[in-house]
Amino acid sequence: MSATLPEEPKATPTGAEAEGWQSLPARAWPLFLLGVSISMAVLLGMVGVIVGTLGLGVAAGIAGGGVGALLGGAIGIWIGTKQFHHTHWRLDADGLAVRRGRLWQRETRVPVSRVQHLDLKHGPWQRRRRLATLVVHTAGTRHSEVQVPHLDADDAQRLRDRLGRQIDHDDDA
């Protein structure tokens, strides 16, 4: 059944990598930044407030919080950019593969025959930029949910259709 699977949905011009690895569209970049920056800013901001207040007083706490938030935001932008540049996906005859991370590189693969069901998520920010997050569910335990974040919405749609078609309904026990 896998032999009938056609080629990748679209040879995106941004797909700089060899062997058919697809990059994410450039308009997904701000979403990566936002995702990481906000949490980093909140975290470091809180650390700043606590350290400042305990060390020098309330005024210093507020200043510390501001500095922490800015620092967190900056770190977030840096990490987010890295994440954006190191997220790739690929659909081949065997199934879907997602490659993420640079420091810790992870390549997760869900063979077509193992797809249980699929989710397509469009957040408000994603809708504005025509992006979508594809979530592939398997019956596994650790990797029961494989995400491809901030895909091009059309690509996501195509991926979902292609992977969804493979789900065979065997009623056998």
Add this chain to the structure above:
Amino acid sequence: MTTPEAGADGAGAPTAAEAASAERRLHPMSWLFVLLQQLRQFIVPLIALLVFGRGDRNELWSLLAVGVLVVLSLWQYFTYRYGTTGDSLVVRSGLLERSLRVIPFARIHNVALRQSALHRLFGVAEVRLESAGGAKPEAEMRVLKMADALALEALVRRRGSVEAAASAEPAETTLLTMSVGDVVRLGVVNNRGMFVVGAGVAAFMPYSREVFPNDIMPREVGQFVMSLFGWTHNHHFGPLQYVLGALLLIGAVLAAVRLLSVLLALLQYYGFRLSEHGRRLTVERGLLARWRTSASRRRIQAWTLREGVLHRLLRRRSLEIETAVGETQDQERALRELAPIATPAACEALIEHLLPRAGWRGLDWRALPLASWWRLFVPGLPWLAIITAALCWRFGAWGLLALAWLPWAAFKARQRARRIGYAVNEELVAVREGWWSRHWRFAEIDKLQALQLSRSPVDRRCGTATLWLDTAGAGALAPPLRIRFLPVTEAEALYRRLSAMLAARKLRW
């Protein structure tokens, strides 16, 4: 896949009349057991109140609650029916809010029958039917007549085709039984006694006030302890004697816990019997309460063979399996232990019998590069540093003695690295790890769900990678199915090979 009998009967489309005719009820006394089950949460406080209560009338309110529960359980009895249609089980319940649930037999992964001592007195059993996933069972019948329960189990086994029943019923073969000696060994090996002590203390805490009213607690207990240890004052023992005494006491406590474990093992595993009914495996066990669980052989997702230090001393191993039922890893219900404890030969024979094509004995085990032993050694260093620092702070330079652990840790890491290995053939992926306590973890390739190749910064520096293989229903306590420290080219080749194999094979779980 071919369905032996169910496909042939052709009576796939059930009519309403057929369904109605086959409808059954729970056992007439079932309300009593539902009530008892409900009461279990109330019973301890109730007894505590009645025995230690200080004479106020508030406990009567709980009797009112009991009355309400009686009505509810009767209500459940009168509204609950089940029946079969062709290839599925139909459960009706509720009167005001009616529910009709249809469960195809083919989707039932696990059938569990439980009989407490009281159930056995009445000749009834609790039945739970579980399908893959989900925290709750598909159907829970509390309670059925034992004969009905067994009939239901047989029905699931045959996938519902009633006509093909008696003639096609495959013979039952016993694969493994445990002697009393083995049950005792199991008790010695496992630490269940410890859990019970912990759970008992935790459960007793809220009521300790009622049992020991405030004022007597410290004084009386203190006196008791003093009278127990008081005599040591009179004898003027030296430190050596105290150390000996402490060791003796610790030894006694440990022995008591082991004894408790043995008792528990006897209660839970007495009369253990693993049998095979065609394609389903059934385990029966228990001394007072009996459990009978059955699952299809095909539903097994992953296997774990363990051998701890005590196991080795007793020349035994244990074989566990995972099926894809429920999130709650309910030890009592699911079929998890094929061989709670058995000789290595018996375990191997079981694996060979149940995975005939996998060639377990002939697996081509590959060792991983011994040079990566330090990666098992390094993660322990921070802990050792902390412990050494703490000891130095407390005892001064003597604390540095803790560093004597280093050579041992290095030796251990080397031994572990020497034993790490994996094996892959056309049917099976297997990983082995551990030196003192060893385990083998394996799964059929058909049962793998997803693959992950991960490389940490250390991995990239050393040119290695870790391959994670995911199966359904893996327990939280089960060791992961992962191949560590694999040279990156080998890892990638294996990853590609496995993903191609997985894509070409149908998911069978």
